[in-house]
Amino acid sequence: MEELLLETISIIDAPAHVNETVKIGVWLTDKRSSGKIAFLQLRDGTAFFQGVVLKNEVSETVFNTAKRLRQETSFWVTGEIHEDSRSKFGYEIQVAEIEIIGESEDYPITPKDHGVDFLMDHRHLWLRSSRPHAVLTIRNEVIRATYEFFNQEGFTKIDAPILTGSAPEGTTDLFHTEYFDHDAYLSQSGQLYEEAGAMAFGKVFSFGPTFRAEKSKTRRHLIEFWMIEPEMAFMYQEESLAVQEKYVAFLIRNVIDHCQSSLETLGRDPKVLEKYTKTPYPRISYDRAIEMLNEGGMNITWGTDFGSPEETYLADQFEQPVFILNYPKAIKAFYMKPHPTRDDVVICADLLAPEGYGEIIGGSERATDYNYLLEQIKKAGLDPAEYSWYLDLRKYGSVPHSGFGLGLERALTWITGEDHVREAIPFPRLLNRIYP
RNA sequence: UGCCCCGUAGUUCAGUGGUAGAAUAGUUGACUGUUAAUCAAAGGGUCGUAGGUUCGAAUCCUACCGGGGCAGCCA
Known part of the structure; x- marks a missing residue:
């Protein structure tokens, strides 16, 4: 009974x-x-x-x-x-x-200390431990909040392909595979496809895996990572920045409100995160950033890209994430919109996370002129025939549009206070790891 | 890919030319509020691999393999 x-x-x-x-x-x-x-x-x-x-x-x-x-x-x-x-x-x-x-016999992960390699070899079991469990709980909340945000902001999710026939940006290393009797590559960005989506739906975003065959071995790099890439038609850079900071602040707000026990498990102070829910975020130009770095004794010349030490120095000058605007054209991607009055910079912005976590968003207003874009494609050493469909977007009713990409694991590493992106994904793919 | 560091018990590490060590886990026993519980006992090893130097190598040298950190590149 x-x-x-x-x-x-x-x-x-x-x-x-x-x-x-x-x-x-x-x-x-x-x-x-x-x-x-x-x-x-x-x-x-x-x-x-x-x-x-x-x-x-x-x-x-x-x-x-x-x-x-x-x-x-x-x-x-x-x-x-x-x-x-x-x-x-x-x-x-x-x-x-x-x-x-x-029954369970000789479980390998004991309650005592273990090294990273040992734990990663047992990642399939390590997920059960409280720390990975807390990080991945927050990952789930960030994903949930992402869908909520873009849904309430009127975006449509347009899935970009993972198998592609050409290199979207052409610069970084791609994973090569076969597509029947053709070459194919794993996607390193869905952006160009999102631009096509924006011309059909207005405001769109993609959220999917991205692959970079770079021989990078740092705490900020994964071979396979997840990226959120919104793209918005009839939108200039200033409005895009407003969407970006609103989105990031929304993620932080939701993690604070819904993941208290996970944050506590990780020892991540919600009061620190609270500062990042306040918008707007500060904006400085690339030109000003160069000045600040030199004032700080870093000795960097205009035209060079920032490395990790420079990003950390700049981020440390602010209490919130900071936008760095309008980088030199020479060090940025071919599709970015040229500055209206200056020939040497493009309309773009990177968002640097505080506390030394580096770049979490890269975005720009996109070039709209057919001939300019064609020229840039050629200059970048890319085959215009491969980009014929992309050029069509400028041929049939080109409009001002902007977009950005947020690296999920980088943002999570920052939000959770972990010190390596490999902690922020269930089964990380690293330079020397594809198991388990 | 470059520079630096590390490979010794299941795990985390000490041992830097002379008999292989500790902690912890696991095993057995004791204990009525433990939070990394405590106490006691016994067990546990191809010192990453191959070659070299030496009377003698975990220890010194060379190569290779595996891993970590930083940098470049990027999100």
């Missing part, structure tokens, strides 16, 4: 079931026991809390089973939920019954 009343719940919902007897499917993360009491550290994917087994309250079989449980054994636990300030979660379950589902 009582069996029928038993409700199966998730740990996260425990506060709503205080003093009720419930059943939860769990894994054991850790265990401490003495002669007459055992503490079982439990997780079920939604949260972590502990079960208390009192020898006097349960059968000898249950108590012995509890003492015999090993790390990552899965089982059904039945018991009464209690509020208890001695427990970190604030609630715990007083165990009455344990029903083992799957």
Whole structure:
């Protein structure tokens, strides 16, 4: 009779079931026991809390089973939920019954220190640990908030292809593959396709994986990463910057509001993030940035691109993310709109995250003139025939339009306060890692 | 790709020319509120691989393999 009343719940919902007897499917993360009491550290994917087994309250079989449980054994636990300030979660379950589902022997990730390589070799198991779980919970919130934001702003999601026949930007290394009897490449950007989308739907965005075969081995690089690329017709640079800062602030706001426990697990102070919800973000020109760097003793000449030390120095001068506007034409992509009164710069902006996390957004107003664009394509050493469809966008009703790309993992690394982008994706693809 | 650093017990590391070590995990036992629990016991090794120097190499040299950090490139 009582069996029928038993409700199966998730740990996260425990506060709503205080003093009720419930059943939860769990894994054991850790265990401490003495002669007459055992503490079982439990997780079920939604949260972590502990079960208390009192020898006097349960059968000898249950108590012995509890003492015999090993790390990552899965089982059904039945018991009464209690509020208890001695427990970190604030609630715990007083165990009455344990029903083992799957045994676990010699689980490799112990509660002690491990190196990065070892943990990455066991990434498929490491995901169960509290820190990766917290980062990926925030990743999910950022993805959710991204869809909410662009939906409420009137954007249409237009998916860009992953297999392409040519190099969109032509500069960086691409992954080569075969497309029947033709060459094909994995996408390194969906932007050009989004421009076509913007001419059909007005405001569009893509959100998908991106591949760069660069031999980069730094904390800011992944071989495979996810990018959000909005593109907006009838939009000039200033309005695009307003969308960008509104979007980034929206992401931060939602993470603060919906991911408190994950932020706490990571030791990321919400008060620090709170500063990034205030807009507008400061804007400085590339020219001014060069001046600031030289005033700071960095000795950099106009025309060079910023490296990581320069980006960090500039970002450190501000309390919020900062836009760097209008870079030299020579160091930027062919499709950017030339400045109306200066021949040496283009209408673009990079958004630098604070705290040394570097560039998280790159964006620009796009070139609209057919002949200018054709010339730029040739100058970049690209084959105009490959870009014929892209040039068509300037041939049939060209309009001013702007867009940008946000690197999901870079933004997440910053938001979560992690020190490497590999932490911000479930299964990172790195220079020397494609397993697991 | 360049520069720097690291490969020793399941894991994290010490040992820098003379018998292979610690902590922790796992195992066994004790303990009624533990939070990296504590206490006790026994077990656990092709010192990354190959070659060289030496009476003797984990230790010195060379090459290779694997990894980390930084830089370039980029999001």
